[in-house]
Amino acid sequence: MLQYIDVVPTLVEIAGGNPLASDTGRIGAPDGKRGFDGRSFLPVLLGDRSVHRQYVFAQHTTVGVFGYREPYPSRAVRDERYKLIRNLAFENEFWINGIHGHAVYKSWQEDAEKDPGLARRVKFLSHRPEVELYDLKNDPFDQNNLAGQTEYRKIESRLGKELDDWMQQQGDLKEDENLMIPRMLVTTFLALVLVSANGKENQHEDTFSIKGKYAL
Numbered sequence: 001m002l003q004y005i006d007v008v009p010t011l012v013e014i015a016g017g018n019p020l021a022s023d024t025g026r027i028g029a030p031d032g033k034r035g036f037d038g039r040s041f042l043p044v045l046l047g048d049r050s051v052h053r054q055y056v057f058a059q060h061t062t063v064g065v066f067g068y069r070e071p072y073p074s075r076a077v078r079d080e081r082y083k084l085i086r087n088l089a090f091e092n093e094f095w096i097n098g099i100h101g102h103a104v105y106k107s108w109q110e111d112a113e114k115d116p117g118l119a120r121r122v123k124f125l126s127h128r129p130e131v132e133l134y135d136l137k138n139d140p141f142d143q144n145n146l147a148g149q150t151e152y153r154k155i156e157s158r159l160g161k162e163l164d165d166w167m168q169q170q171g172d173l174k175e176d177e178n179l180m181i182p183r184m185l186v187t188t189f190l191a192l193v194l195v196s197a198n199g200k201e202n203q204h205e206d207t208f209s210i211k212g213k214y215a216l
Helices: 002-012 103-113 116-126 152-168 183-196 203-207
Strands: 057-058 074-078 082-087 131-135
Touching: 002 152, 082 152, 131 152, 131 203
Parallel strands: none
Antiparallel strands: 057 074, 074 082, 082 131
């Protein structure tokens, strides 16, 4: 398994550079220094190693997505078999215009009036539990949430610890209700907005004019 953050270090090494000696100009690498957040998977490509990562991580938020109604941040971790998802604002409604405003979604709602099973799936799309745990081997489409079940408690705890450690390393602490996007991503996004604003210094103000419990 690998992550997008592993691509650039890999390309640097392929080009003859040393990704471990690279200085990104920002502290935040796993070792606390200013190197890449990811690591090269060139040894896997060359056949010298078959495994690159034991865990991979993901993050999502509706903040900044066209037509979103409420912030809906999620964080996830998976190993070869299991995936753990945390919906940090699960009490909010997941709703973005690109999905919920589409004619296809409206047709699902209409069909759901006659199909209880479909109705549950449609509801689940917008109203998810705080924690989700899936067995990707036996349930590749995430249909059966195992979170909270006694026989999977150790797996949930192990993945939860890995996710906690990753979020802390990213500066993405779930206890901080005002931080729904990791600091590095916010900084990068703001820089891109400012560059694209062609000198309009206040361009970013409208971009992040978010109010409420989960404001940035």
